Every structure is written in C-alpha cells, then in structure tokens.
Amino acid sequence: MLALAVLPAAALAADITRNPTIAGTLQSGQRLTASAAWTPQNSPPTWAWLRCTSPSDWWSCDVAQNGSNSAYVLTPTDAGKFMRVWLSVGSGRDRDDAVSNATAAVAAVPTPTPTPAATPEPTPVPTPEPPPPVFEAAPAPVQTQAPILHTQGDNLRTLRPAPKVRMRGTLSPRGANVTLLSVRAPKRASITVTCKGSGCPRKRYTTKQAKVRVRVFERDLPAKTRLEVRVRRAGYYGKSTVFIIRRGKAPHRLDRCLSARGRYTACPK
Numbered sequence: 001m002l003a004l005a006v007l008p009a010a011a012l013a014a015d016i017t018r019n020p021t022i023a024g025t026l027q028s029g030q031r032l033t034a035s036a037a038w039t040p041q042n043s044p045p046t047w048a049w050l051r052c053t054s055p056s057d058w059w060s061c062d063v064a065q066n067g068s069n070s071a072y073v074l075t076p077t078d079a080g081k082f083m084r085v086w087l088s089v090g091s092g093r094d095r096d097d098a099v100s101n102a103t104a105a106v107a108a109v110p111t112p113t114p115t116p117a118a119t120p121e122p123t124p125v126p127t128p129e130p131p132p133p134v135f136e137a138a139p140a141p142v143q144t145q146a147p148i149l150h151t152q153g154d155n156l157r158t159l160r161p162a163p164k165v166r167m168r169g170t171l172s173p174r175g176a177n178v179t180l181l182s183v184r185a186p187k188r189a190s191i192t193v194t195c196k197g198s199g200c201p202r203k204r205y206t207t208k209q210a211k212v213r214v215r216v217f218e219r220d221l222p223a224k225t226r227l228e229v230r231v232r233r234a235g236y237y238g239k240s241t242v243f244i245i246r247r248g249k250a251p252h253r254l255d256r257c258l259s260a261r262g263r264y265t266a267c268p269k
Contacts, residue, residue: 020036167181
C-alpha cells in the first residue's frame with residue numbers, strides 16, 4: 001500500500017468582516033468596549049485605542065492604549081477628546097486592518113450645577129438637500145511599535161522629501177467617486193500602483209515621474225476595491241499607502257513603511 005502524506009492546510013488571510021464599534025458611557029472613569037468580527041476566528045487581534053482632538057483629523061490622534069485588550073477605561077486626560085479604536089488581525093501579508101468611527105466627545109466627571117431656566121426652543125429652519133459628501137483620505141497614524149510585520153536589518157535611509165499620496169472625491173451609491181489620486185516622490189524613486197477587486201480599471205501602473213496624477217483610477221470605484229501605492233528607491237525605506245473603498249464611508253487608508261525587499265516593516269522613529 002502507498003502511504004499518502006497529509007499536506008498542511010494553507011493559512012487563510014485574515015479578513016475583518018465587521019468593522020470595530022465602540023460601546024460604553026463616554027465619561028471619565030467609565031469603561032469602553034470594542035467589538036468586531038473577523039475570519040479566521042482564531043486569528044489574534046491587536047486593539048489600539050486612539051485619543052483624538054478632532055473627530056475627523058487623523059493627525060490629531062495619539063495612542064492611549066495598545067495591546068490585546070478590547071476594553072479601555074477612560075481617564076481625565078480623555079475629557080473633551082474623541083475616541084477611536086484601531087483593529088489589526090493576523091500578521092504579514094495575511095494581516096487586515098480596520099478602524100472605528102470617532103465617538104462623541106468624552107465628558108468629564110459632572111459637578112452639581114443649578115438647574116437652568118427653561119428657554120423656548122428655536123423654530124427649526126429647513127435646510128436644502130446636501131450634496132454628496134466630499135472626502136479626502138487623510139494619512140492614518142503610522143505604527144512604530146507592535147505589531148511589527150518585518151524587521152529590516154539593513155542600514156536604510158529615509159526618503160527626502162517624504163513621499164506624499166493624496167486621494168480625494170465624493171461618496172457614491174456603490175462606493176467612492178475618486179476625483180484625485182496623486183503621488184509626489186523624490187527623484188530616482190519608482191511609483192507602483194496595484195489594484196485588486198472586480199471594479200479595477202487596470203491591475204498595475206508603474207512610473208518614475210517625481211510627481212504624477214494616476215488618472216486611470218480617478219473614477220467611480222465600487223466598495224471592496226483595494227488600491228496600494230508603493231514608492232521605493234534602492235537603499236531607502238519605501239512607503240506603502242493602501243486605500244480600501246467602502247460604501248457609505250470615506251475610503252479606509254493605511255500608511256506603512258517598506259524594507260529594501262518590499263516587505264512591510266517598522267518605520268524609523
């Protein structure tokens with residue numbers, strides 16, 4: 001009889017099937033809890049709690065807590081701030097990321113105040129039908145701590161000036177109508193844009209121009225379309241920017257650094 005070797009099952013890429021949401025009382029000293037759904041269910045999650053001074057500006061966010069704990073107890077420092085939670089599942093090329101919407105502002109511990117006199121409610125003024133929401137996918141906070149996908153031992157330099165990737169447009173019924181996708185890179189750097197999904201007009205675009213508008217992707221893209229912009233130059237840390245088109249929300253953006261071999265790596269501090 002022939003003995004048949006049992007081959008190990010291929011590892012499944014992590015996929016966040018329900019974006020993280022935050023529940024709890026938004027007041028100092030109260031406990032917030034984040035929840036989400038992903039597959040495979042045994043993929044280890046990492047929760048990064050973000051404290052933001054603006055509900056819409058990514059650059060205003062700081063990491064308040066980072067680790068495997070999906071719960072967070074609000075502190076007096078959080079008063080007046082807006083909370084988000086960043087979820088990472090899996091590792092390496094199989095990793096998936098998602099971020100929650102911002103909460104309302106966290107309230108401080110209330111102090112007794114006199115009951116204010118009742119005032120008449122103003123008559124509501126009808127407002128015209130708003131135009132489609134405009135978005136600009138702002139850079140997300142770049143992680144310089146865990147989880148680190150790959151550590152690069154080569155003595156790489158940082159690209160100067162830093163690459164700039166911009167996406168702008170309006171929300172559409174099926175996803176996002178991208179009106180601007182531009183990349184600015186240092187001299188002698190290569191720019192590569194790859195697209196995954198059923199709505200991709202083109203799978204790959206490459207150029208060595210220092211400044212370019214990638215017009216082939218400036219169109220109405222359906223939800224779940226994934227665009228990745230890579231800026232690389234030999235001897236330097238590269239830059240990766242991933243956009244994931246979503247229905248009813250601005251595209252999710254993730255900025256990461258690349259090693260000399262093009263793998264995701266921790267960014268230099």
